Amino acid sequence: MQTASSHRQSHVNAPPSAKRRAKFIIGAGVVLATVVGLVGWAMSRPGSTAFYVSVSELQASAPAGAEDYRVNGVVMPGSIERRGLDTTFAITDGRSDVTVTTDQPLPDAFKDRSEVVATGNFNGRTFAATQVLAKCPSKFKAKSRA
Amino acid sequence: MRTASLAALGRPALLCALGFAVLALILFAMSALRRRVPAGRAGGRALAASAGFTVLAAASLLSALFAHDFSLAYVANYSSRSLAGPYTVSALWGGMEGSLLFWTVLLTVFATIAVYRHPNPDSPAVTWAGAVLAGIAIFFLLLLAFPADPFARLADVPTDGSGLNPLLQSPGMLIHPPLLYTGFVGFSIPFAFAMGALVSGRTETPWFTSTRRWTLFSWSALSIGIVLGGAWAYTELGWGGYWAWDPVENASFMPWLTATAYLHSVVIQEKRRMLRIWNVSLILATYALAVFGTFLTRSGILSSIHTFTEGSTGVWFLPFLAAMLLGGLAIIALRYDRLRSENRLDALVSRESAFLANNVLFVAAAFTVLWGTVYPIVAEVTTGVRLSVGPAFFNAVFVPLGLAILALTGIGPLVSWRRMSKGRLSRLVRPPVVAGIAVAAGLWLAGMRSAGGVIAFALCGFVAVAIAGEFIRGGRVYRASGDSWPAALAHTLMRNRRRYGGYVVHLGIVLIVIGFAGAAGKVERNAFLEPGSSMKVGAYTLTYEGREQSSTPEKQINDATVAVSRGGEPVGTLHPQSNFHFAQQQPQSEVAIRTTPVEDLYVVVTQFDPDGAAAIRAFVNPLTWWIWAGAVVMAAGMSVILSGGTPHGATAGATGRVREPVAAAG
Numbered sequence: 061m062q063t064a065s066s067h068r069q070s071h072v073n074a075p076p077s078a079k080r081r082a083k084f085i086i087g088a089g090v091v092l093a094t095v096v097g098l099v100g101w102a103m104s105r106p107g108s109t110a111f112y113v114s115v116s117e118l119q120a121s122a123p124a125g126a127e128d129y130r131v132n133g134v135v136m137p138g139s140i141e142r143r144g145l146d147t148t149f150a151i152t153d154g155r156s157d158v159t160v161t162t163d164q165p166l167p168d169a170f171k172d173r174s175e176v177v178a179t180g181n182f183n184g185r186t187f188a189a190t191q192v193l194a195k196c197p198s199k200f201k202a203k204s205r206a
Numbered sequence: 207m208r209t210a211s212l213a214a215l216g217r218p219a220l221l222c223a224l225g226f227a228v229l230a231l232i233l234f235a236m237s238a239l240r241r242r243v244p245a246g247r248a249g250g251r252a253l254a255a256s257a258g259f260t261v262l263a264a265a266s267l268l269s270a271l272f273a274h275d276f277s278l279a280y281v282a283n284y285s286s287r288s289l290a291g292p293y294t295v296s297a298l299w300g301g302m303e304g305s306l307l308f309w310t311v312l313l314t315v316f317a318t319i320a321v322y323r324h325p326n327p328d329s330p331a332v333t334w335a336g337a338v339l340a341g342i343a344i345f346f347l348l349l350l351a352f353p354a355d356p357f358a359r360l361a362d363v364p365t366d367g368s369g370l371n372p373l374l375q376s377p378g379m380l381i382h383p384p385l386l387y388t389g390f391v392g393f394s395i396p397f398a399f400a401m402g403a404l405v406s407g408r409t410e411t412p413w414f415t416s417t418r419r420w421t422l423f424s425w426s427a428l429s430i431g432i433v434l435g436g437a438w439a440y441t442e443l444g445w446g447g448y449w450a451w452d453p454v455e456n457a458s459f460m461p462w463l464t465a466t467a468y469l470h471s472v473v474i475q476e477k478r479r480m481l482r483i484w485n486v487s488l489i490l491a492t493y494a495l496a497v498f499g500t501f502l503t504r505s506g507i508l509s510s511i512h513t514f515t516e517g518s519t520g521v522w523f524l525p526f527l528a529a530m531l532l533g534g535l536a537i538i539a540l541r542y543d544r545l546r547s548e549n550r551l552d553a554l555v556s557r558e559s560a561f562l563a564n565n566v567l568f569v570a571a572a573f574t575v576l577w578g579t580v581y582p583i584v585a586e587v588t589t590g591v592r593l594s595v596g597p598a599f600f601n602a603v604f605v606p607l608g609l610a611i612l613a614l615t616g617i618g619p620l621v622s623w624r625r626m627s628k629g630r631l632s633r634l635v636r637p638p639v640v641a642g643i644a645v646a647a648g649l650w651l652a653g654m655r656s657a658g659g660v661i662a663f664a665l666c667g668f669v670a671v672a673i674a675g676e677f678i679r680g681g682r683v684y685r686a687s688g689d690s691w692p693a694a695l696a697h698t699l700m701r702n703r704r705r706y707g708g709y710v711v712h713l714g715i716v717l718i719v720i721g722f723a724g725a726a727g728k729v730e731r732n733a734f735l736e737p738g739s740s741m742k743v744g745a746y747t748l749t750y751e752g753r754e755q756s757s758t759p760e761k762q763i764n765d766a767t768v769a770v771s772r773g774g775e776p777v778g779t780l781h782p783q784s785n786f787h788f789a790q791q792q793p794q795s796e797v798a799i800r801t802t803p804v805e806d807l808y809v810v811v812t813q814f815d816p817d818g819a820a821a822i823r824a825f826v827n828p829l830t831w832w833i834w835a836g837a838v839v840m841a842a843g844m845s846v847i848l849s850g851g852t853p854h855g856a857t858a859g860a861t862g863r864v865r866e867p868v869a870a871a872g
Contacts, residue, residue, distance in 0.1 A: 083554065087554075088566070091563075091566050091567075091570070095570040095573075095574070095607075098574075098602075098603055098606060098607070099574055099577060099603060101602070102598075102599045102600075102602035102603045103581075103595075103599060105598060105599070105602055106598075107596060107598040108595065108596060108598045108599035108602065109581075109593045109594065109595050109596065109599065110593065110594050110596060111591065111592065111593060112582065112592040112593055112594045113592065130594050142813065142815075144734035144821070145732055145733070145734045145821055163732070164732070165732060165810070165812035165813070165821060165823045166812065166813070168444075168784075168792060168793045168794050168795055169792060171792065179596075
């Protein structure tokens with residue numbers, strides 16, 4: 061958006077433009093390939109991505125010994141049992157349920173009927189969670205919808 | 207209504223604001239198309255009226271919150287009689303409707319100020335920018351008038367509200383959301399003026415110089431807002447960290463990355479009249495990402511701890527976002543010829559190249575975050591498989607990208623514009639390189655074996671010494687005229703505030719990276735302790751001495767006494783709490799942190815047994831203090847930059863003859 065008056069730039073010392081352009085295109089290509097490679101490598105590392113499933117999907121399709129799963133469900137009332145740091149509870153999606161065990165601290169919003177996302181491994185019977193997040197619908201909405 | 211409040215004014219005020227915004231759009235468009243100056247001025251007044259009515263609507267919601275007018279659904283949902291005064295203010299943006307109203311207040315007020323304070327308010331570029339801003343305002347006012355009405359009434363008026371989420375009752379939450387919104391909304395101004403300049407085809411007022419303060423101001427607000435969000439997460443959420451690559455965190459980080467790229471590349475446009483298309487695209491991307499972030503938090507499309515409740519508001523954003531992106535791209539394509547560079551890169555080793563590399567990395571970083579954030583949606587749509595992308599992915603990408611950007615922070619300022627001799631470069635680079643190697647060697651000898659950690663700290667040393675070198679070289683000029691060193695350095699900083707203020711910001715980044723690198727040495731321990739028993743974490747021994755209970759109208763307080771010793775020496779007592787909030791029927795942990803520049807001891811009670819035993823989670827977080835210190839340094843640097851006027855460098859660059867160090871800004 062400049063006027064022609066600013067065309068006072070001299071290019072006297074510039075190397076041939078085609079060669080210079082080639083240099084920059086190669087440079088840009090290398091950077092792009094590096095970034096794409098970096099993203100691809102990071103995506104393929106264990107723990108980077110996890111299958112995100114409902115309880116029914118977990119029961120129906122997850123192979124025994126499935127690792128890196130995230131399962132989403134509602135805590136079944138009365139199912140929470142704590143012993144020291146270990147907690148066992150059941151989550152359901154209304155059709156199936158699964159028992160979750162964890163030795164990790166649980167979030168404040170974790171209670172009967174709260175919606176949780178458990179990350180961990182499934183051995184075919186119980187889900188061993190390395191992390192439990194309460195997907196609290198009342199985070200901003202103070203009135204509980206659960 | 208049992209208590210007097212201005213609530214009744216709210217909805218009429220919003221409708222008036224909407225009416226005036228539509229009027230402003232019509233007047234601005236008429237003025238721009240028909241070249242009628244009076245219509246443009248009337249458009250400005252209509253915009254101001256729209257801002258006034260939006261402010262009135264917000265004031266009326268605020269007064270309803272303070273008056274506990276629970277006939278309003280919003281007031282009943284997000285406040286209560288027992289809510290402490292200042293947090294009643296944060297209830298204004300604690301819920302979706304209120305936060306959108308707050309957004310709109312900032313938008314209309316900023317737009318009015320930007321149009322009125324423009325040095326050439328009658329130019330078609332400004333008139334078009336006003337039209338764009340009025341269009342954006344119309345969108346948000348429509349949201350407020352229909353799907354997200356903050357003044358919706360309840361049929362059954364409750365006697366008390368549900369209260370604000372206790373997590374949001376924190377000083378950080380009084381400042382963090384307004385700063386983020388200020389950052390997001392502030393980018394509307396450079397966006398609108400860029401579009402206005404393109405549509406009008408006017409070249410006499412470069413949009414990037416007239417909106418520079420807005421850009422810097424918005425970027426500063428967004429930066430500080432993001433750090434405060436991290437600080438809030440760290441002190442409130444109790445998981446020992448400050449950043450989880452949550453979609454909503456990412457949503458604030460993406461525009462920050464593109465805006466940071468823009469702040470740097472716009473300097474090239476000033477100095478060398480290059481990268482115009484790139485800069486317009488960056489500002490479009492920044493604003494689109496800011497709106498995308500606002501959309502993400504309101505759509506429920508991604509699961510995040512930050513999301514507002516799912517509702518119909520989200521779908522409104524998609525056509526808006528699409529119109530903005532397509533419109534923006536179409537305008538850029540239309541004006542492609544006028545945007546072409548007047549100059550070319552002269553040499554690979556030049557300030558331009560360094561800035562360009564910086565830009566490529568920042569944009570790559572932004573797209574990586576975007577990829578990781580939307581990948582779950584893409585995967586579900588294309589393959590039907592639902593996936594989630596975790597912090598492991600982002601950390602793996604960001605460590606190398608971040609370190610490369612950090613290295614450029616040190617190299618960039620050392621290379622001159624256009625080209626430089628190898629001899630001069632190697633002379634300038636030597637001290638920082640020596641410093642970096644010394645740091646690496648020292649850490650290696652001290653027993654540090656993590657390659658990432660050694661590289662990170664070495665680069666911090668490299669950049670810090672490079673910045674120091676810049677100040678010393680700048681200061682020598684004043685030193686030669688008889689100043690003492692402190693005075694010479696102060697002169698250097700204040701005479702070219704953008705350049706040296708920028709270096710201060712870089713120094714803040716270095717300190718922040720020190721803090722990030724320290725996180726690699728994090729230690730976490732969990733224990734279930736009976737009163738009187740102990741646990742170890744790092745070099746500390748924590749003894750749980752017991753629980754004390756008390757009550758307030760809001761909550762039952764359960765306060766744990768944890769005695770801390772280090773190497774057998776008692777160093778203090780911490781009081782983490784797990785309090786039961788009556789309104790939410792939910793416990794809420796209060797973290798106890800013993801912070802030093804070396805490391806933080808971070809203690810949380812995650813659970814009290816009825817008999818008084820406690821589940822305690824403890825972390826040792828090395829060097830976290832440096833993140834907050836770095837943020838303070840960054841804020842100081844930003845203040846220096848913002849306190850400066852428009853630098854003359856903007857015009858000096860037209861000739862392409864820029865010499866170090868007087869006119870160059872970094």
